[in-house]
Amino acid sequence: MRLHRNLVFAVIDGLSEIFNEEAYADKIVQKLLKRDKRWGSRDRSFVAETVYDIVRWKRLYAEIAEVKEPFSRENLWRIFAVWATLRGITLPDWKQIAPTPTRRIKGRFDELGKIRKFRESIPDWMDTLGEKELGAKWDKEISALNQQAPVVLRTNALKTTKDALRSILEDENIDTGFVKGYPYALQLTERANVFSTEAFKKGLFEVQDASSQLVAEFLDVKAGQRVVDTCAGAGGKTLHLAALMENKGQIIAMDIYENKLKELKRRARRAGAHNIDPRVIESTKDIKKLYEKADRVLIDAPCSGLGVLSRNPDAKWKLKPEFLNQIKKTQLQILESYSKMVKSGGKLVYATCSILPSENQDQVKLFLTSEMGKEFIFVKDKKILCSSSGFDGFYMALLEKK
Secondary structure: OOOOHHHHHHHHHHHHHHHHOOOOHHHHHHHHHOOOOOOOHHHHHHHHHHHHHHHHOHHHHHHHHOOOOOOOHHHHHHHHHHHHHHOOOOOOOOOOOOOOOHHHHHHHHHHHOOOHHHHOOOOHHHHHHHHHHHOOHHHHHHHHHOOOOOOEEEEOOOOOOHHHHHHHHHHOOOOEEEOOOOOOEEEEOOOOOHHHOHHHHOOOEEEOOOOOHHHHHHOOOOOOOEEEEOOOOOOHHHHHHHHHOOOOOEEEEEEOOHHHHHHHHHHHHHHOOOOEEEEEOOOHHHHHOOOOOEEEEEEEOOOOOHHHOOOOOOHHHHOOHHHHHHHHHHHHHHHHHHHHHEEEEEEEEEEEOOOOHHHOHHHHHHHHOOOOHHHEEEEEEEEEOHHHHOOOOEEEEEEEEO
16 A cells, blocks of 8 residues: 555644544544545545544554654654554655654554553543443453444435335445344445435435434334424434324424534435424423423433444543543433423433443433432333444433323
8 A cells, every 4th residue: 555645644634633632533534535626535535544543543552652642743653653554554755754663563562452451542541430330341342342333324214215225325336234123224335425325415314323223213202292302413313203203293302502403404304304393402491391291202311422432433532530420410410300391101211322331220220219210110221232233332211201
């Protein structure tokens, strides 16, 4: 593989922003991909995949390169040289790349591979916490979360079927396979830009991880019901609920961020979902208005996001233990407050994209012992680990109001 100077410079610029300016990797990659109109798809995928790869393995590569944060450009070139050496890429004779001790790099890699926090490239606190909460499962789980996430589509049942979508995509040279046990999922056999397809523009599918696709179904919605999606965001699960309800009834999609709900409106138009009513949560009044009015309530709670590290590798470096302690308090407050929207006989789903019991089943147990929680009975829950499913780590619990 021959390295091209302009592509490698783009990678170094991107890493500098992500590591030194706390920028989000996905935003930086989007920006880098617009940098040169002459780049073909191979150039763009080299930039995107190299940036994500080095972000994912930052701690390991920095340790091998013997550099510490904040990284100077010289440090970033050293990290890049480690990445390239471990991939068997011959380094060009550029002034930015110092002579690289290939054998020493490989030796250090083997040595550090014996220590999990380096091998899996994670902060000490995260390694300690993962082991404390998941025990022996942590080893396999963190290894699985370091793999690149597959691209999974959710068929929009309002407009097409899974079989029809698969053949439509085939005509656009996009190869997909069915995913056993997931009624609306198609998985890409190789990565491709699905957003430029006619099928996407016509609203025939959304990109949504297979684990995330189980949440809307778990809520057991029926056409004609009133459903509240309390942390709707840009609406991946909201749109799935609309399809499951066959566009009948009402979905109140709530969020504290207005810009996310604007994106949801745009997606709903494309998907042909007409039963969604987006509402910004401006104060507790907006929640109180709905007390005891909903047949179903979905709480897709804010969380550590540890179950989606394969999708957001930079979260390993942005997440802090203090945030985790804070978010657990928020999760309980949200459960206490939003559960009041459920009618007698109605149902509630509490879901997170975390793999930590302290954010999941422990929170549900705590809620059920509270004043409000005593009005609910636990029906069932589902714990999804990336290591056993191959998809995002997720948790969902179904509760029914007496």
